[in-house]
Amino acid sequence: xxxxxxELFSEEIPARMQKRASDDLKKLVTDGLVEAGLTxxxxxxxxxxxxLALSVEGLTAESQATxxxxxxxxxxxxxxxxxxxxxxxxxxxxxLEVRDxxxxxxxxxxxxxxxxxxxxxxxxxxEGAIRNFPWPKSMRWGDGPLxxxxxxxSILCITSDEAGAQVVPLDVDGITSSNTTRGHxxxxxxxxxxxxxxxxxxxxxxxxxxxxxxxxxxxxxxxxTNQAFALGLEVVEDRGLLAEVAGLVEWxxxxxGKIDDDFLGLPPEVLQTSMKExxxxxxxxxxxxxxxxxxxxxxxxxxxxxxATILAGNQKVLSARLADAKFFWENDLRxxxxxxxxxxxxxxxxxxxxxxxxxxxxxxKRIEALAREIAPxxxxxxxxxxxxxxxxxxxxxSEMVYEFPELQGLMGRYYAEAAGHDDGVPAAxxxxxxxxxxxxxxxxxxxxxxxxxxxxIDTLTGFWAIDEKPTGSKDPFALRRAALGVIRLVLExxxxxxxxxxxxxxxxxHARWMGGSWKLFELQxxxxxxxxxxxxxxxxxGDEVVxxxxxxxxxxxxxxxxxxxxxxxxxxxxxxxxELTNDLLSFLHDRLKVFLKDKGIRHDIIDACIAxxxxxxxxxxxxxxxxxxxxxxxxxxxxxxxxxxRANNILTQAExxxxxxxxxxxxxxxxxxxxxxxLFSALDAADAKIAPAxxxxxxxxxxxxxxxxxxxxxAFFTDVQVNADSExxxxxxxxxxxxxxxxxxxxxxxxxxxx
Numbered sequence: 001x002x003x004x005x006x007e008l009f010s011e012e013i014p015a016r017m018q019k020r021a022s023d024d025l026k027k028l029v030t031d032g033l034v035e036a037g038l039t040x041x042x043x044x045x046x047x048x049x050x051x052l053a054l055s056v057e058g059l060t061a062e063s064q065a066t067x068x069x070x071x072x073x074x075x076x077x078x079x080x081x082x083x084x085x086x087x088x089x090x091x092x093x094x095x096l097e098v099r100d101x102x103x104x105x106x107x108x109x110x111x112x113x114x115x116x117x118x119x120x121x122x123x124x125x126x127e128g129a130i131r132n133f134p135w136p137k138s139m140r141w142g143d144g145p146l147x148x149x150x151x152x153x154s155i156l157c158i159t160s161d162e163a164g165a166q167v168v169p170l171d172v173d174g175i176t177s178s179n180t181t182r183g184h185x186x187x188x189x190x191x192x193x194x195x196x197x198x199x200x201x202x203x204x205x206x207x208x209x210x211x212x213x214x215x216x217x218x219x220x221x222x223x224x225t226n227q228a229f230a231l232g233l234e235v236v237e238d239r240g241l242l243a244e245v246a247g248l249v250e251w252x253x254x255x256x257g258k259i260d261d262d263f264l265g266l267p268p269e270v271l272q273t274s275m276k277e278x279x280x281x282x283x284x285x286x287x288x289x290x291x292x293x294x295x296x297x298x299x300x301x302x303x304x305x306x307x308a309t310i311l312a313g314n315q316k317v318l319s320a321r322l323a324d325a326k327f328f329w330e331n332d333l334r335x336x337x338x339x340x341x342x343x344x345x346x347x348x349x350x351x352x353x354x355x356x357x358x359x360x361x362x363x364x365k366r367i368e369a370l371a372r373e374i375a376p377x378x379x380x381x382x383x384x385x386x387x388x389x390x391x392x393x394x395x396x397x398s399e400m401v402y403e404f405p406e407l408q409g410l411m412g413r414y415y416a417e418a419a420g421h422d423d424g425v426p427a428a429x430x431x432x433x434x435x436x437x438x439x440x441x442x443x444x445x446x447x448x449x450x451x452x453x454x455x456x457i458d459t460l461t462g463f464w465a466i467d468e469k470p471t472g473s474k475d476p477f478a479l480r481r482a483a484l485g486v487i488r489l490v491l492e493x494x495x496x497x498x499x500x501x502x503x504x505x506x507x508x509x510h511a512r513w514m515g516g517s518w519k520l521f522e523l524q525x526x527x528x529x530x531x532x533x534x535x536x537x538x539x540x541x542g543d544e545v546v547x548x549x550x551x552x553x554x555x556x557x558x559x560x561x562x563x564x565x566x567x568x569x570x571x572x573x574x575x576x577x578x579e580l581t582n583d584l585l586s587f588l589h590d591r592l593k594v595f596l597k598d599k600g601i602r603h604d605i606i607d608a609c610i611a612x613x614x615x616x617x618x619x620x621x622x623x624x625x626x627x628x629x630x631x632x633x634x635x636x637x638x639x640x641x642x643x644x645x646r647a648n649n650i651l652t653q654a655e656x657x658x659x660x661x662x663x664x665x666x667x668x669x670x671x672x673x674x675x676x677x678x679l680f681s682a683l684d685a686a687d688a689k690i691a692p693a694x695x696x697x698x699x700x701x702x703x704x705x706x707x708x709x710x711x712x713x714x715a716f717f718t719d720v721q722v723n724a725d726s727e728x729x730x731x732x733x734x735x736x737x738x739x740x741x742x743x744x745x746x747x748x749x750x751x752x753x754x755x
Contacts, residue, residue: 002159004056011150015247018047032125037063055197072107144173160196183207208251217246223254236283249300263322328399345394371454377497380446388428465510483591499616611749627699636707643713666735675719682712
């Protein structure tokens with residue numbers, strides 16, 4: 001069984017495309033071989049900046065001959081039906097056989113395909129893969145139609161076995177296959193002849209080409225850390241940059257350079273970002289001072305002067321880049337010290353956040369108001385939360401963030417410290433964007449949590465208000481990420497707050513934005529005791545003009561009575577506030593289900609808890625779900641569900657049949673059976689534990705007490721006939737079932753539990 005080696009040799013492939021391209025080559029070729037009837041024992045793909053390679057081991061020498069019988073239309077069927085069958089089967093009418101079938105005679109096609117040599121199949125599959133390769137971007141060169149990411153120079157394609165190596169004949173637009181490749185562009189540019197994969201990899205290494213990307217990355221990291229360690233320094237780990245640099249060189253040569261003293265006063269993150277983004281340099285840190293003092297660059301060349309010339313050129317370019325960064329930093333600091341962070345952020349009034357939601361400055365006002373309201377729930381001082389919210393996005397106006405957008409928030413912290421802010425405000429400027437994803441850290445400082453929650457809630461309510469909700473896989477404003485951020489901030493900080501209150505408050509604030517301008521509303525009499533919100537430049541309360549007339553009492557009244565309305569200009573028309581709030585809360589619940597599913601809590605358990613009152617307090621909701629999940633994981637809990645469902649089904653059927661509701665209380669004096677009396681006692685004991693436990697939000701105790709009912713309920717159904725001949729006994733027992741249902745439903749809506 002021969003082995004197959006393929007190499008596609010070209011000009012430099014962008015580093016970001018190499019891993020995907022090698023995987024695509026492996027899939028296209030191996031899938032094509034298998035589809036054509038060949039099998040193999042293993043395959044591996046490799047990439048360097050100038051080549052994609054594929055090794056396939058244990059390939060069958062030829063495909064097996066196949067014989068397939070395909071049933072066709074009836075004899076006498078319309079000609080079009082027969083012609084379609086002939087085309088699909090790839091046969092002629094003369095090749096058809098007539099056979100007897102249950103419903104008469106039908107045509108059969110016998111399709112025989114002879115076996116094919118592996119070389120013929122490989123050539124066909126590889127040519128198809130090259131011509132249809134899924135590059136994100138590709139180009140043409142010369143006069144031919146062939147497209148590749150960069151000009152393709154040669155194709156190495158050989159099979160090898162005990163008898164030796166054979167070239168698989170192939171010609172793609174004048175590029176013919178061979179058993180040769182080339183080494184390093186400068187250090188070993190001559191032609192190399194290979195006989196198999198092991199020979200290929202070994203000869204490439206002697207020609208200064210490391211074929212495996214992970215080996216190149218390991219070489220870079222090992223040499224970089226050793227050189228830094230020798231000077232008492234450490235390389236700042238960056239796996240993404242390491243993978244990228246490994247894709248830029250075939251023969252890594254690690255060089256350690258020095259940063260000019262003039263730039264060592266820059267924040268380390270500025271140095272690191274500038275060097276990474278512009279130069280692909282690794283940062284080298286002094287662990288004692290935490291300053292970035294040196295850098296590591298990776299060349300693709302060995303030189304007579306051991307890289308001194310390369311290093312000097314890199315340091316010259318780096319100095320020019322860092323001079324720009326220093327200029328931005330010093331200018332920003334002058335602005336902060338002159339006008340403060342609020343002054344720096346004044347230009348955000350001219351920066352549109354969204355044409356229906358106003359400017360960035362408008363958004364900051366809304367975030368400030370909400371952060372002040374959230375602060376007590378997270379243990380922050382309202383004034384500090386409001387202060388942090390006012391300046392948290394000021395760095396968006398800075399020259400440094402304009403140059404390096406990825407530093408937003410971080411630079412806000414530095415500028416806040418320079419402006420004299422303290423008590424958690426600088427940290428909030430950096431952390432209010434977090435968490436940005438499922439693996440990102442969640443802020444824990446109270447001021448940071450308040451501003452982060454306000455920021456994300458404002459985003460959600462704003463886009464809900466203008467009906468820009470996620471649809472299917474589309475989420476252009478990252479609202480699912482914002483919702484997950486709210487969930488993680490609340491849960492990981494054990495925050496207890498009413499989501500409905502804050503969602504409603506912020507939706508009302510958004511309602512005051514008409515056509516992107518700041519317009520307030522006034523309460524006006526709409527007749528028949530109804531009040532409506534109408535646009536006005538001021539808000540009137542009696543004879544006094546006030547700025548904030550919105551109390552939650554008013555909001556809840558509007559919410560409950562459906563009394564919120566807007567003008568008829570059509571600039572920004574919102575649904576009724578309660579409907580909008582509930583829809584957004586449902587969205588949060590949906591994201592919570594995904595979040596908890598990853599933690600092993602079933603969706604039906606979450607649904608059973610969401611159906612209970614207070615479901616907008618996410619922390620308590622999750623505590624209830626965790627307690628219910630733990631209870632259902634026990635035998636008592638699992639069997640209790642069956643007892644509850646049996647009781648609920650019997651009771652529901654009886655109520656439908658009798659047209660009455662059995663909820664008026666059962667009386668133990670009508671109990672005849674010992675199991676029936678025991679159930680009365682068990683329900684009394686459970687009720688005495690569950691009611692106070694639920695009031696104290698001690699869900700674990702309540703669930704345990706509920707699960708303890710399993711035995712008495714099982715015994716009751718075993719020994720007692722509910723639908724007794726005596727109507728008095730029947731009604732009493734149905735009322736007893738009602739007690740079971742009510743007690744269980746006071747803990748969670750068990751009707752939503754599956755199974």
